[in-house]
Amino acid sequence: MARKKVITKDILLDYGLQYLKEYGFDSFTARDIAQKFGISTQPIYSEYLNMNEYRSEVLKHTFYYMFDIKLSETYASDPLISYPIAFVRFSEDNPNLYHALFVKGFAYKKVMYDYSLAQYKKLVASVTKYHHLTETQIKNLHLRI
Template sequence: MRRKVYTRDYILKSAYELVEKEGFGNFTARNVAKKMGVSTQPIYLEFENMQDLKDTLIDEIFTELKQKVFAQEHTGNKLVDVCINYIDFSQKKPKLFISLFIDESGGGKKMYDVSYQYFKEVVKEDPTYKDLPADFIEALHDGTWITITGVASLMASGFITPNRQQIVEIIQHSIDGILEINKQK
């Protein structure tokens, strides 16, 4: 029996490299296969279709982000740290950031959904936020998401260049403002 040469992991690695370099705009079986130097057949032997490959790839990337990027500590406040790490990721890998978090043909909604689940986990681990009602957590997520995506996008385009302390202050003001508005409701 012949041994499988192009494994699921190899295909995912090639797909990742393609998305990291070109985004999801060129995410086709033909382009992934070209990256691997083969026909499209190995892709369809391992994945049901391109959507299956894309979903699997996004899941793998987010798992890696949770473990290696978002978990880094900077301030001791887990929520602020996650926000800083998101902004740092946007600066280190801008094309991948846009593909995953901005471009709806890419990660878009799926990344928003998995990020929200992760956000809830982080918030529940932090004594400062753990007792917040669900509507506060949702408002906090949406507000910080808007703020940090704005900061990340403006930094990536070169329009603003805040230092780390300014970024922390922007994030903390956003968190404080969102919590205050929700308390008043």
């Protein structure tokens, strides 16, 4: 009978995110991650073809963590004021993640922009006083963040 997988893809993504938070991408190797979390490198290489694929998936995971969790934190009653504050706080509290996403991670520039704009449009739609804004105005406001 085959052994049940103990370390899943989700666990590896969380390990990658935690490692990235602490150390950044400069020392992001299978051996370093395995050592940090007390596992072998085998689960990483059984789930991913190579380290580039793992890095890419961790970067995506980090991106959604930032947008779906960290940028939804409230700092002001007006969401369009709170959102940029949350973005700045994210960069201050998570410099390694910010660097990984916006300095090292420009492979996802278009994906990040599209997702960010969609999230911003939802914010605008959630506040009645901004319903008069045109699509162009919303895009321009979004670019200024």
